[in-house]
Amino acid sequence: MTKIKVGIAGATGYTALEVARLLMAHPEAEVVAATSRAEDGNTLAEVHPSLAGRCDVPIENLDAKTIAGKCDVVMCCLPHGASAETVHALVQHDVRVIDFSADFRLSSLEVYEKWYGVKHPWPERVGKTVYGMPEFFADEIATADVVANPGCYPTSAILPLSPLVKSGLIETTDIIVDSKSGVSGAGRSAKVATLYCETNESIAAYAVGSHRHGPEINDLVSRIAGAPVQTLFTPHLTPMDRGILSTIYVRKNGHSVDEMMQCLRDQYAGSPFVNVVDHLPATKHVAGTNYVQMTVRDCGDRAVLVCVIDNLAKGASGAAIQNMNVMFGKPETMGLA
Amino acid sequence: MTKIKVGIAGATGYTALEVARLLMAHPEAEVVAATSRAEDGNTLAEVHPSLAGRCDVPIENLDAKTIAGKCDVVMCCLPHGASAETVHALVQHDVRVIDFSADFRLSSLEVYEKWYGVKHPWPERVGKTVYGMPEFFADEIATADVVANPGCYPTSAILPLSPLVKSGLIETTDIIVDSKSGVSGAGRSAKVATLYCETNESIAAYAVGSHRHGPEINDLVSRIAGAPVQTLFTPHLTPMDRGILSTIYVRKNGHSVDEMMQCLRDQYAGSPFVNVVDHLPATKHVAGTNYVQMTVRDCGDRAVLVCVIDNLAKGASGAAIQNMNVMFGKPETMGLA
Amino acid sequence: MTKIKVGIAGATGYTALEVARLLMAHPEAEVVAATSRAEDGNTLAEVHPSLAGRCDVPIENLDAKTIAGKCDVVMCCLPHGASAETVHALVQHDVRVIDFSADFRLSSLEVYEKWYGVKHPWPERVGKTVYGMPEFFADEIATADVVANPGCYPTSAILPLSPLVKSGLIETTDIIVDSKSGVSGAGRSAKVATLYCETNESIAAYAVGSHRHGPEINDLVSRIAGAPVQTLFTPHLTPMDRGILSTIYVRKNGHSVDEMMQCLRDQYAGSPFVNVVDHLPATKHVAGTNYVQMTVRDCGDRAVLVCVIDNLAKGASGAAIQNMNVMFGKPETMGLA
Amino acid sequence: MTKIKVGIAGATGYTALEVARLLMAHPEAEVVAATSRAEDGNTLAEVHPSLAGRCDVPIENLDAKTIAGKCDVVMCCLPHGASAETVHALVQHDVRVIDFSADFRLSSLEVYEKWYGVKHPWPERVGKTVYGMPEFFADEIATADVVANPGCYPTSAILPLSPLVKSGLIETTDIIVDSKSGVSGAGRSAKVATLYCETNESIAAYAVGSHRHGPEINDLVSRIAGAPVQTLFTPHLTPMDRGILSTIYVRKNGHSVDEMMQCLRDQYAGSPFVNVVDHLPATKHVAGTNYVQMTVRDCGDRAVLVCVIDNLAKGASGAAIQNMNVMFGKPETMGLA
Structure with a gap:
């Protein structure tokens, strides 16, 4: 069996740590790459001491092509705005993405730009990205290139x-x-x-x-x-x-x-x-x-x-793993139950 | 200046401790008596180690006449039902009472008995006791024999x-x-x-x-x-x-x-x-x-x-001190600001 | 593959809940029985709402023969003294036991009886039970009928x-x-x-x-x-x-x-x-x-x-699962990493 | 009675807030001035919402002469190094100071400079400042111009x-x-x-x-x-x-x-x-x-x-009030018991 290769973009926060923690227990997926501008050169375990002895994945500066080349899916844990840009770049390099930001959750570009106070970097994709709630959208998630992970x-x-x-x-x-x-x-x-x-x-x-x-x-x-x-x-x-x-x-x-x-x-x-x-x-x-x-x-x-x-689990990283399972044809509960 | 002599009935709980704590800092009132069936024979400081070295008031079994003889006012921190009985006995021995229970807060005996599931021990007093919120009822509190301290x-x-x-x-x-x-x-x-x-x-x-x-x-x-x-x-x-x-x-x-x-x-x-x-x-x-x-x-x-x-303060014991100040003609904020 | 059948004796406490929680994620073991005098007739999920929808194992009054008949191993989460008695009874019915109490941890009966202030119910077994720390005693644990889970x-x-x-x-x-x-x-x-x-x-x-x-x-x-x-x-x-x-x-x-x-x-x-x-x-x-x-x-x-x-994990229930893995020839980390 | 006029230098931290909180209840002292570079123009209550409605003292940029002109004593809650400089300036303008930093606590300049890694701004005063522990040094505190408040x-x-x-x-x-x-x-x-x-x-x-x-x-x-x-x-x-x-x-x-x-x-x-x-x-x-x-x-x-x-109390701001009481001839416990 080949494990699903997972990248984590924006690896310093709590949702990124929770993704890593959950993947440690996942039988068919593994973290293979992690990015952070601030922690470039350290490992995941150096940034998150709870991973000590368990995860020596190096943290690198985000380069979409490099990350896409290593991964089957990228968990994008970046702030809104920055996230959409990165998602765009990753998709162009043919890697699937689960986006933790709000950039692709809403139906309306206008509502997004009003509430988030930014120009959307990839406006044509707004309203056309599946909302990552398998309880309602499992079929679309299964084939999606980008999943908007729920708030x-x-x-x-x-x-x-x-x-x-x-x-x-x-x-x-x-x-x-x-x-x-x-x-x-x-x-x-x-x-x-x-x-x-x-x-x-x-x-x-x-x-x-x-x-x-x-x-x-x-x-x-x-x-x-x-x-x-x-x-x-x-x-x-x-x-x-x-x-x-x-x-x-x-x-x-x-x-x-x-x-x-x-x-x-x-x-x-x-x-x-x-x-x-x-x-x-x-x-x-x-x-x-x-x-x-x-x-x-x-x-x-x-x-x-x-x-x-x-x-952090069903409200972010657990839902992301659940979405990943659906995207890759695994049982929805794998590594989570 | 003679200090207001305060008794605490039901001295083991958190509101009783808060009354004692607040009175330590009150310039014109002092705890002179405390009661508890369970802790009869100990001192307040033995039951509440945060009072160690500061309060050797002995805890006694509640006897209304004895307590009334020592105190100007009793803070009654007993459970509903039991409280009304004690308040009744204390008032008959001519001591003023601030009642922390719900026994005299409501206007309607019927509503009380429905929600509290007990026969009221002093029904004729229900609806005739001032609610201890000086922001609205200061004049009545000033002359009251019993004040129903708010929930x-x-x-x-x-x-x-x-x-x-x-x-x-x-x-x-x-x-x-x-x-x-x-x-x-x-x-x-x-x-x-x-x-x-x-x-x-x-x-x-x-x-x-x-x-x-x-x-x-x-x-x-x-x-x-x-x-x-x-x-x-x-x-x-x-x-x-x-x-x-x-x-x-x-x-x-x-x-x-x-x-x-x-x-x-x-x-x-x-x-x-x-x-x-x-x-x-x-x-x-x-x-x-x-x-x-x-x-x-x-x-x-x-x-x-x-x-x-x-x-514990404005929601219970602080309000009680505020009521006591009003009852005894002190500035409302004494010992509290 | 047949899963290891696990019983939990004394199912109401935190270590019992932690055993159940960990076994939910164990691929080759499952809770099949649970006992508690106080909760006889309820299910594990009714006593521990965090197991709602996940664990309808009924809680029964402990009968050593019945439990032994259902289980490959019993996690005994009872207080000291009571635990030794139960362990004795279980072993006589040929089920392996991981004992969470201190009853079989010490080398010396005299030290045990002095510090725990009780007559030991199974004195001949004291000093002859492996201490459940696989880091030092894995070989003995592998074949043990009773493992004294560490404090x-x-x-x-x-x-x-x-x-x-x-x-x-x-x-x-x-x-x-x-x-x-x-x-x-x-x-x-x-x-x-x-x-x-x-x-x-x-x-x-x-x-x-x-x-x-x-x-x-x-x-x-x-x-x-x-x-x-x-x-x-x-x-x-x-x-x-x-x-x-x-x-x-x-x-x-x-x-x-x-x-x-x-x-x-x-x-x-x-x-x-x-x-x-x-x-x-x-x-x-x-x-x-x-x-x-x-x-x-x-x-x-x-x-x-x-x-x-x-x-609760390495200090109790995690160590117990680790011991169970060793006892049943599984990788030490199964269900724990 | 004239109240002791107290200034607080470095008014944004927890010890400064605790000083202000304690002085609210002090019968013979009051906060009359507060300084902070970052919060210049706000009031104490705007920086610390727990003081809302109780303390509209404006925060100003620290000028030693101005502060000294308003205060009988300054509580100096600045970081080490910066504190010694300020204390020096304040003393030259004839105001007494209680210094919360470590700048004047140690006997030895050498030990200070080794452990704190800075050149001391007022080296000749090191070893000649009373340590603010009235339990041992009350007499010296009573007459001190500067008190080194203990760690x-x-x-x-x-x-x-x-x-x-x-x-x-x-x-x-x-x-x-x-x-x-x-x-x-x-x-x-x-x-x-x-x-x-x-x-x-x-x-x-x-x-x-x-x-x-x-x-x-x-x-x-x-x-x-x-x-x-x-x-x-x-x-x-x-x-x-x-x-x-x-x-x-x-x-x-x-x-x-x-x-x-x-x-x-x-x-x-x-x-x-x-x-x-x-x-x-x-x-x-x-x-x-x-x-x-x-x-x-x-x-x-x-x-x-x-x-x-x-x-924050006996370990910092309470001790400072205690020291202030001793410095100004008040009962040691005033405002603290």
Whole structure:
């Protein structure tokens, strides 16, 4: 058996480390290349001491042709804008790409450029790239050259909302998504705001009504459900490394919570990572895994959906491995269960 | 100057410790008695090692007459039901009481008995006890024999909501209160659910739509604002010792967020502990203090209120000291600022 | 291929959950039975919601014959004393056992009974059971009916100390082992001392000079190195879920730190989980894995050894899986790397 | 009564915030000026949102003459080197200074320049500045123009060690100081190493045998005890905001632990912040306070001292307030108890 050869572009961050960590346990894939301008010349293990003794892949400056020549697929963990440029170059050298940035997630170029405040480097590709959520798009992912890996918050909202909107069990307006994320979602660059003593023992709302994952949630739920939805999205920074819990307030549409639970169970019966549960899930229940737990509670006119994921796993690198498995014809759960 | 003599009934929990801690720094009050069935014979410092060398008050078994004879006021930190009985006995021996339980907070005996699942031991007093929020009820508190100290979650919701409802700036229906609390709110009894390894690195919703603080929020906002309101309240257990952040989703009523901010600023101009701020407050900004920070953000049809308190201070023991100051004619901020 | 059938006795604690979690990812072993008096009738997933949708193994009351009939090996996660009794019964029904308790770790019955304060239920077996550290005892483990799975603190001390003592590079007296452990080491029973608000934001020494793992360290290092050693062992409770860091102060014996590093590198060249590293390791570098990282620093007359493990993995359940692999002729790293 | 007018130089860090926080509660002192190059033009409350509504002192660029003109005393929270220059300038303008840096703590210019790697800007003052530990140097502090505020780790080691060395109860060699500190000790500048996700859920040793607080401990214990001592000092970064616990391994010198406890009790009978306790203290027992708790345990040839402080309070800003009280003839505990 030949293993899938994986490259990691932008190897210094937490999602890159999580990709490497997960691939250590994958029986049919391996990291063969890694890039970072800042760490050129070091190995992955030197940048991430948790890989010591396990991963001496050298980090090089990114050259699309060189990387494409070594890899079957590149996990592109670069910031938005920079990522699209790199994805473009990689695709031209015939390597498949899983893009962790938001550059190809949205349907609309206009919405992208408004919310991200940049000119898109590869505008003609926007709206034509599959969204990397195998629960809904496995067939397209299987043959894609580029997969837009989903955002972390959107994953925790799209999965519970989409089937309920599609089936007409809930109203499409006045949906409130109150999300709580661990600090790893803020990345690994040196900033006062994410120092230990700033975020520890504290919870805070941020970007109220103005976070970029808001339009991503609206876009994808609308696309999957075939009906335009509008959500009010509020993220919170929570004192923990990993995990997202989204508490979602929806208006019932004459249907019971039991029907909602059944709708979700039916939708995800064939999805190995999505568990519709009776208990109220906590982020710890899925920490370090690619699993999703969700439930529904009745509150009069409204129902409350609670969904938890690990933001670095199902919210980023785990989903990327899941996508890679689908792209290369492996069982979806390989190396993840 | 004679110091106010304070007794603490139910001295083993976190609110009792916080009362003792705060009184150490109070210039005109002192702990003179403490009770606990379980710790009878020990001193406060033996039960709470953070008081070592500072507080050798002996803990005794609660006898209402004895305690009443020593104290000007008793902080009653007992569980609901048990508390009302003790409050009744203490009042009969002519000592003033600040009751930390929910036994005298609600207007309606029926609502109390439904939500708390017990027969009230002193039913005729329900609905006739002042709610210990000096921001609204200082005059009644000043002369009260019994003060019902507010619940922690309710404090974080009543303070931002009441002025906005009263002034008609927001609608009274479909108010969503999504609250996040530190673990000390769950108390100090030995339970698996609040072990370190169960709650650390995890956030979870609990009692969705069924928490007892829901009716307290509705009751008090309705009372203060003079208009019946209905809220959907969801508490979350957050991995931190202290703090509550409430994210409150309200419908605008044809008024701007600027008007809401001004309304809150006007309301609390004379309230030394309530700060209406421009930044998005984090619980750490008020940790260990009696302060409240709140702000409002615009989100289309809705506005989002964010309010933070320290659940053990303004949410319990700090408010109790503030009430005590008012009851004994001291400046509201004495020992707290 | 037939999978190894694994039973878990005492299925409610953190080590049992970790065994189950690790076996989910093991390609050639599976949990087939679980026991707990308290949870008889539930499933593993009902007791541990992180297994929801993944593990419907029913929990039953322990009956040695029944369990032995279903399993190739039983992971015995019971308290000391109770464990030895169960191990005895299981062995009589011809099932192999990995015992997580301390009941068969020590060489001396007298030392055991003194430190554990109980009469040993199977005294003739004490001193005749292999210590489950494949780095030193793989051959005996391969054929053992019972393996005494090592203690967590001892693992972090025995691994760095033994080769250095054996080679004569350090003195055998006045060795100081200052260890820091995450809270999961204290177990999952309801106790005030391990409530979140007692241990969070705090570090404390406990059992100074009197912890039961002290004699285990002395016994094993002496046994492996062939020379009696005496250590002073101080454990500390650290506010984190997982991880042990041991800082070990040894007297140099006329040899350099370079020689010590080389000695450790030579010793562990063939040990897949032990990494001798140049950086100062943190517990996070091995969190969630079966890896060990260790290094040596020069401090004049003394050298300082620093060793990190994950207390639930290499310090308990990971080591157990490693032992199981050795017992059943699998590669040592199967399901762990 | 005229309040003591306090200036804070270097107002952006955690120690500066802690000074401001403590002075809010001080009845006879107040912050009147604050400086920071980076935050010139903002107020203290704008830099530290926890002061919102409570402290509108403007931050200005440091000009020694201007500051000296406004203040009775300046808390100088600048980095070493820069601090000595500023202290020099301030003293020339006749304002008293409490210096948080290490610039004037050591007896020897040579040791300073070796360990801090800089030319000292005011060398003639080295060795002639009182060390700000009122437990030993209150008389000199009372009249000092400059007080060298002690280091955090040194405070936790000097207080338990000095009396025992002085009284001859322990040996002066082979003293091992294993210290564990919360992350606030690492300051508030943006660095990857102190990001939340790097330090949370992890403990690590650092600067083993090479930390600058090692010579400070040796210098001060030797000075106070009148006997040269040599310690091996190892600091550890612990996942908590505040607190230092030092576990100190000393050789007994033919005396009992009871004698050591008595020696410490006698020494600190008149020191309001130092408590010699029977229990094993945890950092949480002193969190947020200026208190010190210490105890001694017997371990054969050695005794183990355990001492806890809050690194930001008694280890920095609390000690500074205590020193200020002594300098201005106030009760030592004013604003701190």
